[in-house]
Amino acid sequence: MAVNIEAYKKIKSDLDAAGVTLVAVSKFKPIEDIRVLYDLGQRDFGENFVQELILKQEALPKDIRWHFIGHLQSNKVKYIAPFIHLIHGVDSYKLLKEIDKQAAKIQTNIGCLLQIYIASEETKFGFSPAELQELKEIVQLKNVDIRGYMGMASFTEDGQKIKAEFSILKNLFDQPEHLPLPGFKPSLLSMGMSGDYEIAVKSGSNMVRIGSLLFGQRDKQIS
Ligand SMILES: *Cc1c(COP(=O)(O)O)cnc(C)c1O
Numbered sequence: 001m002a003v004n005i006e007a008y009k010k011i012k013s014d015l016d017a018a019g020v021t022l023v024a025v026s027k028f029k030p031i032e033d034i035r036v037l038y039d040l041g042q043r044d045f046g047e048n049f050v051q052e053l054i055l056k057q058e059a060l061p062k063d064i065r066w067h068f069i070g071h072l073q074s075n076k077v078k079y080i081a082p083f084i085h086l087i088h089g090v091d092s093y094k095l096l097k098e099i100d101k102q103a104a105k106i107q108t109n110i111g112c113l114l115q116i117y118i119a120s121e122e123t124k125f126g127f128s129p130a131e132l133q134e135l136k137e138i139v140q141l142k143n144v145d146i147r148g149y150m151g152m153a154s155f156t157e158d159g160q161k162i163k164a165e166f167s168i169l170k171n172l173f174d175q176p177e178h179l180p181l182p183g184f185k186p187s188l189l190s191m192g193m194s195g196d197y198e199i200a201v202k203s204g205s206n207m208v209r210i211g212s213l214l215f216g217q218r219d220k221q222i223s
Contacts (some may be wrong), residue, residue, distance in 0.1 A: 025211030148188035
């Protein structure tokens, strides 16, 4: 069993003390590993791939809160809409509109975080802060519940750089008027992974997404 129970207990209690929600990122990890943390009381789990998430959701207890943290394709929203707790990586208006549409179809409301591009790497998805201001049509969407922001810092050892990137996100979080959505009150700031969650928490994160520290390194995709 590769699950690091000691690491989980330590991280979980530190985060609880700081009022930060731990999303245990279980992508590529087997159901049995998820169950180990479930049995210790963990309820928030994050996945990156729709097919994998659906299989796990069917096999595991229904009180798990599933977080979709990957890049979500619009045509796959309908498969997760009935059960998803929070979609972290909303990185385009087109995707947000589709989530709204699928949520309306089943008369529900889906929690979303807008992904903000803060890293200097070109491969990361998300809105720029300037693009947020242009989302005027967002007010028309009645079945999405925009609860805050998510971001990923550059993959680097340079703590100062990571800190600077997280602070961009924290500033947005602290200035809700930046998003043209009257009455917008963001409550969730999802930032921090295994390598940088301590910096993230110091920078104001209240939700971290941690995989490898809990489940060990990921090697191959389960099929
Ligand atoms: C995989 C992933 C994580 C977890 O990464 P670790 O470094 O294993 O903690 C967090 N957030 C996102 C968006 C991911 O894709």
